[in-house]
Amino acid sequence: MKLFLSRFTSFWKNRYRAIIYILTFAFVWLALINKKPLDLSVSDATQGALDLVEKMPENHRKKIQEQEELLAKLQKEESVQSSAELASQIDEAKAYLERLKINSNGVFLVCIDFDAGSDAELGPMAYASIRHAFSLGIKVLINNGYTVMAQPLSQMIVDSAALGGATMPRPYGFKQAGSDFVFFGFRPNAFQVYLQMGESVLSAYETDYSGKPLADMPIMKGIKDIRDIDGIAAYSCNVGTPESWINVANTKFNIPLVVGMTAVSVSDYFPYLQSGQLIGLITGLRGAAEYETAVGAPPVANRRMWAQLYTHAFAIGLIVVGNIEYFIKGKRAA
Amino acid sequence: MGPDTFIDLIGVWIAALLTLGVYSSLIKDTFISKLTEAVFVGVSFGMSIVFTYYNGIKPKIEEPLVRYYQNLHVDYATVTNAVTLTVEKIADAKTLSAESATEELTDEIASRSFDTNRFFAVLDSALYKQTLKLQSTNDVAVSLQSAFASSEVNLVNKATVMGALNEYFTTYKTVPTSRHFWVLYIFFSVILGLMFITRFFPKHAWLSRFPMAYTIGIGVGMGTPLSFQSQIMQQVQASFIPMLVRNPNGIDWIATAGNLSLVIGTLTVLYYFFFSFKKEDAASRGATKVGIAYLMIGFGASFAFTIMARVSLLIGRINFLQDEWIQGTYEFFKYLN
Numbered sequence: 001m002k003l004f005l006s007r008f009t010s011f012w013k014n015r016y017r018a019i020i021y022i023l024t025f026a027f028v029w030l031a032l033i034n035k036k037p038l039d040l041s042v043s044d045a046t047q048g049a050l051d052l053v054e055k056m057p058e059n060h061r062k063k064i065q066e067q068e069e070l071l072a073k074l075q076k077e078e079s080v081q082s083s084a085e086l087a088s089q090i091d092e093a094k095a096y097l098e099r100l101k102i103n104s105n106g107v108f109l110v111c112i113d114f115d116a117g118s119d120a121e122l123g124p125m126a127y128a129s130i131r132h133a134f135s136l137g138i139k140v141l142i143n144n145g146y147t148v149m150a151q152p153l154s155q156m157i158v159d160s161a162a163l164g165g166a167t168m169p170r171p172y173g174f175k176q177a178g179s180d181f182v183f184f185g186f187r188p189n190a191f192q193v194y195l196q197m198g199e200s201v202l203s204a205y206e207t208d209y210s211g212k213p214l215a216d217m218p219i220m221k222g223i224k225d226i227r228d229i230d231g232i233a234a235y236s237c238n239v240g241t242p243e244s245w246i247n248v249a250n251t252k253f254n255i256p257l258v259v260g261m262t263a264v265s266v267s268d269y270f271p272y273l274q275s276g277q278l279i280g281l282i283t284g285l286r287g288a289a290e291y292e293t294a295v296g297a298p299p300v301a302n303r304r305m306w307a308q309l310y311t312h313a314f315a316i317g318l319i320v321v322g323n324i325e326y327f328i329k330g331k332r333a334a
Numbered sequence: 335m336g337p338d339t340f341i342d343l344i345g346v347w348i349a350a351l352l353t354l355g356v357y358s359s360l361i362k363d364t365f366i367s368k369l370t371e372a373v374f375v376g377v378s379f380g381m382s383i384v385f386t387y388y389n390g391i392k393p394k395i396e397e398p399l400v401r402y403y404q405n406l407h408v409d410y411a412t413v414t415n416a417v418t419l420t421v422e423k424i425a426d427a428k429t430l431s432a433e434s435a436t437e438e439l440t441d442e443i444a445s446r447s448f449d450t451n452r453f454f455a456v457l458d459s460a461l462y463k464q465t466l467k468l469q470s471t472n473d474v475a476v477s478l479q480s481a482f483a484s485s486e487v488n489l490v491n492k493a494t495v496m497g498a499l500n501e502y503f504t505t506y507k508t509v510p511t512s513r514h515f516w517v518l519y520i521f522f523s524v525i526l527g528l529m530f531i532t533r534f535f536p537k538h539a540w541l542s543r544f545p546m547a548y549t550i551g552i553g554v555g556m557g558t559p560l561s562f563q564s565q566i567m568q569q570v571q572a573s574f575i576p577m578l579v580r581n582p583n584g585i586d587w588i589a590t591a592g593n594l595s596l597v598i599g600t601l602t603v604l605y606y607f608f609f610s611f612k613k614e615d616a617a618s619r620g621a622t623k624v625g626i627a628y629l630m631i632g633f634g635a636s637f638a639f640t641i642m643a644r645v646s647l648l649i650g651r652i653n654f655l656q657d658e659w660i661q662g663t664y665e666f667f668k669y670l671n
Contacts, residue, residue: 029652032652032653118647120646120653186385188386188390191557206393206465207393243565247557247561251564262646263640264642267635274596275568275569285649304650307652308642
């Protein structure tokens with residue numbers, strides 16, 4: 001027995017890293033074989049992100065109604081006393097109302113600001129939210145932030161959500177580029193681009209990612225500047241980059257904003273959620289799994305949650321073993 | 335999700351082998367793991383340069399400058415002929431539609447007067463579009479048609495329209511004066527950008543300070559007011575919360591405890607980082623300890639999130655290996671047979 005123990009100890013000391021790696025791989029692999037979705041409750045932070053999209057058509061209709069009322073009020077004022085300033089206000093209100101009516105279910109901007117390194121966590125949430133918007137008839141704009149390599153990845157996510165394959169059924173049918181969605185692509189200096197979108201989306205992005213002029217696209221007839229966008233979701237792998245959206249979208253233009261982050265960076269953004277600057281926060285793979293479960297999207301992240309569960313249980317087990325070993329060693333040393 | 339074509343299959347295999355190559359560094363650093371690292375860095379940088387060129391330099395500098403040069407040297411008569419023909423066609427179409435319209439509508443159309451200024455503004459918006467290539471008569475026609483379609487200019491009276499068009503041509507230039515200044519601005523930007531490259535030449539490296547100062551100045555100038563508002567003012571405002579939260583049934587103890595904990599945490603952590611005097615008394619030491627406890631809880635949560643994130647990445651790769659590489663390859667050959 002003693003010989004066995006001493007051999008086991010020396011074997012463990014030499015190869016414990018390899019054993020832990022192999023066991024982790026095995027846990028993940030075994031968990032991924034389980035195709036049954038995990039039953040998850042939706043957290044308040046994810047619920048905020050869901051509500052942004054879910055209530056967008058209703059909020060957009062309210063916006064149209066408010067604009068109609070404002071126009072009627074201005075026209076009434078003009079009938080009493082007309083002025084050049086009032087006339088220009090009426091023209092502006094009319095143009096805005098027309099734009100609102102073009103994309104009648106609302107416009108949702110999805111900023112994909114991550115590369116392949118974070119695709120495992122952020123890809124499913126971006127995919128699920130685009131699908132969610134499509135299923136409600138919302139027009140979707142997609143752009144990239146600071147990450148250059150986000151463009152090829154975004155292209156895949158957008159194509160998959162709009163056109164998809166047989167394994168990803170879409171209850172909303174095929175979506176047409178230029179009419180139902182537009183992918184702007186990457187532009188250098190994201191913060192300046194976001195600010196420029198406040199002046200004119202067409203001056204920030206003259207063409208889409210493939211070089212087609214945006215001005216000719218039907219979806220863009222209803223979008224002049226960032227105020228024509230009903231909500232923004234920024235999915236980012238970099239700490240510090242969603243702040244640009246918080247500064248521009250929320251602080252400057254008061255547009256509802258949702259952020260989706262990798263779990264490693266998400267703790268920095270809870271204060272913004274608590275202060276109401278963000279109306280939703282999707283936290284890593286768990287948040288993505290909650291989102292796709294709630295909207296009934298194909299369970300990409302949810303399937304991975306079993307693996308998360310097993311590896312977390314394994315990690316907790318290792319921490320417990322490590323602590324026991326520490327206390328035993330500590331006693332021996334004493 | 336597996337490969338559909340043979341090229342896809344090759345791509346999936348390369349990705350799978352590179353994934354395994356990266357993970358081989360867990361055993362020890364080998365030639366394969368070093369190679370995969372080098373491939374990753376090389377591909378990322380190479381693609382970044384290409385994307386930056388295609389999304390930044392090409393649409394913002396190269397194409398507008400080429401268009402500017404071409405529009406400057408386009409044959410003036412060809413452009414004016416194309417414009418005349420298109421406007422004539424649009425006016426003819428408007429006249430035809432007015433003739434076929436109901437009597438009530440015809441009266442309404444006739445009552446609208448022709449606004450020359452608005453007509454000129456529509457022509458300007460169509461012909462001075464930055465993306466317009468004047469040498470392409472088709473592009474000119476499309477631009478005019480789309481501009482007039484969305485405008486409310488009354489084009490029913492063809493003679494008036496053509497008269498106004500001739501008047502417009504008396505001042506029309508293929509490139510407006512403002513565009514020349516815009517080209518100067520582009521050249522200024524390009525020169526400023528190129529100054530960054532002087533860092534490679536120690537003798538002239540000082541020149542790179544100009545674009546650096548410009549970039550930092552613009553960034554700070556635009557970012558500071560917004561950052562101050564969103565990251566300081568609104569965050570401070572959010573920490574002013576009621577210590578006692580009431581609901582219709584009385585006191586909401588859970589919300590009260592949460593708010594109390596937030597206030598205590600904010601104050602004690604701030605106090606911990608306050609190094610202007612020694613914290614030797616019991617109250618100070620106690621507050622500091624509470625602050626440390628809050629920090630530890632925060633770091634613990636961050637660490638747990640970090641593990642979750644790293645495991646998610648591993649899961650993503652193994653998912654790829656399982657679904658796209660092994661299962662995808664099996665299904666690809668099964669389908670072939």
